[in-house]
Amino acid sequence: MEATKKGFDFKKFMSDNAMWFVLIILAVALTIVRPAFLSIANLTTLFTSESIKGIITCGVCWTILSKGIDLGPGSVAALSAVISASFVQSDDALSRLHSIHLPAIVAIVLAMLIGAVVGIIIGWLVAYTHIHPFIATLGSQLICRALAKMYSSAPVSNLDEGFRNFAIYKVAGIPMVVFIFLLIFIISWFMMTQCRFGKNIFAIGGNDQAARVAGINVEKNLVLTYMWSGICAGLAGALLAARTDSADPSTNGLQYEFDAIAAATVGGTSQTGGVCRMSGVMSGILVLGVINNGLVLLGANDNLTQIIKGLIIVGAVVVDMRKNAKKP
């Protein structure tokens, strides 16, 4: 109708970046109540503790974007953690699963490969058998957790320094795991905005029939999506083991997928598919991180943390639905 006005759309900017404003408000409020929040030490802790979930989120948001979901990453992380850790145990470790020893970098790649394989299987199931991703990944969640426990009944600990350094080595006082998270985030952002793969997934999530008719290979792209989510989860698992010097098959990554889904959702990734922005995802990761961190600073108990997180997630989805609802 009327010529569309070019230039700055204030309302759109506000609604697109709402979570960043929430983040700033939270941070300011916390700093007033607990000035320690803004200390370098605390911020480093905050980033370090959110990095591994952040990596998983960078994978999970793609599956949500494609109108699916991934409930597997926590268990995939546990599986890849125990397997990769078992190849980098120090020679003097008390209980060793086997005596094969691999270079640290190979163990990390192995972890990502494990994630990739699980992802490909899930992606194949979702794309070709059309089972709902919720069910497919619920299966992978149960199976991978069980496989991890079968692989090692006890935590795998006493890991090589070289392996551990992937998470704890500090550059300018910041642990390596933070940099790896940022790297994965940038790769994810790059694929989403600059590569055809990203555009294809937006199309598939937004309207898979239209995507198919435009000649996009929907099945192949779905497999790649779940593979990417698996790779992120596998890497997260290895880093988890490296950070704590122990890979625990029963607790590693437990419920991380929910935090990741929450962060992606709070960051504006729509469950209806076809909508996701990496900057939003980052804001979601940070908002949840600040809440975790802040409630610890305030000495709140864990249950309260969960309640507040729950409210924020539901609130974010309500806001999202209202934003996309038919205007009156």
Next chain:
Amino acid sequence: MSEEYILEMQDIVKEFPGVRALKGVQLKVRPGTVHTLMGENGAGKSTLMKCLIGIQPPTSGKIIFDGKEVEFKNPLQAMNCGITMIHQELSPVPERTVCENLWLGRFPMKNPLICDHKRARQEALDLFQKWKLDLNPDDMMKDLTVAKQQMVEIAKAVSYDTKVVIMDEPTSALTETEVEHLFSIIADLKSKNVAIIYISHKMDEIFRISDDITVFRDGEYVGTDRAANLDVDKLVTMMVGRQVGNMFPKVDCPIGDVILEVKDLASGRAFEHVSFDLHRGEILGFAGLVGAGRTEVVETIFGIRQKTAGQIFINGKEVHIKSPEDAIKNKIGLLTEDRRGNGIFGLLDITENTVMANLKNYGFPQNHKKMKEDAIKWNKAMRTKTPSMEQKIMNLSGGNQQKVLVARWLLLDPDILIVDEPTRGIDVGAKAEIHSIITKLAGEGKAIIMISSELPEVSGMADRMIVMYEGHMMGILDRNREGDTPFDSDEVMKYAHGEKNDFATAK
């Protein structure tokens, strides 16, 4: 002889589980011509096109394109070889921009890894300029009107280096000016020796632009002829296999009391100051261009939208309709315009779709036998073409889905029936039937509101006509019962374009 045709399809058979949609049909298209495919709803037109471009491979048959036998595995292959299609029932990717929708699946690349956003935008602008399309590559697809979305589809189809463009009912959502524009694009394509396969139910369009016409009936080939050798009657007989009587079987019936009264109704900025009354036995037409706010008015009456001002009275009592449930309780029925969005339940079968608005009439536990009987009765009345009542509605042709929806509201037996574009995408035979059913309902004392973008339809059917323009009522016209023309179409168009306004002071 194959030199003469750019595309030949021979003995194409397509079977779906339990349905033989195409029973060995043929199609021969000459380059640089408009070849129209005609046939009733469910005749197999869309299916044949899907076979051609590889969405649903044919069960058997031979396709010769550009002198070579081809068999496309997917639409991308077909596009790359020079066949593109504008689909009948395909919505775009709503959450992306016009630009990204245009380059869906083939975004320009800087190198094998990185997309070239600048070039994509520039090429989109060039394309829009070349075809004189009023589109902005940065707009979100979901913010566009249906007509503009359709223009994007058209832009997409002509952006390839094509030899054949298939247009499956491209004008069903376009306004008159846009239709004219499309026709100029088609003329341009013809001059570049591109062939167009055109599917439509609108007779006037067909005779304006067609060179050749091929007719199908029930999945069978009836015949092909030059358009010049045919006329409407011949064509309809070929299509339907019988003669169709009067398209607008309007019967004057006694107009009763006021049943619905709307006072100064508004809903946000979609429309304002809408006031009218509706009598029993009356057909009230709403004319205007696509996007004039007519759909919004009836959605508000039906409770899909919330009113922001005004009052609604039924039988003299004020009612507060907040949801479609309230509306149905007040015996209002609405046949919506957006059949895929809020009409059909794709995965449910025909019986279920027919009785859906009426479930409380089947008691507890639900009487399935009666459901099926009712569904059969009304779908028979509508002449819905389906292999069985258990077919998923999703698998019916577009026009037949519409018939099932009409059957749904007829079954509900409302006092006030609102029909929004009731014959969009419906073939001539069925159109006449829907018209006669509407007339019959009015004769039984029901009140009808009918929205249509086809002026002849409103003129042919309405007792009074309200013309809207950009969310405002421009005039209320009475049917001229004496003369040949019930409404002066020039005058209606003046109102519809906002050049004439009887309510200028009311603003």
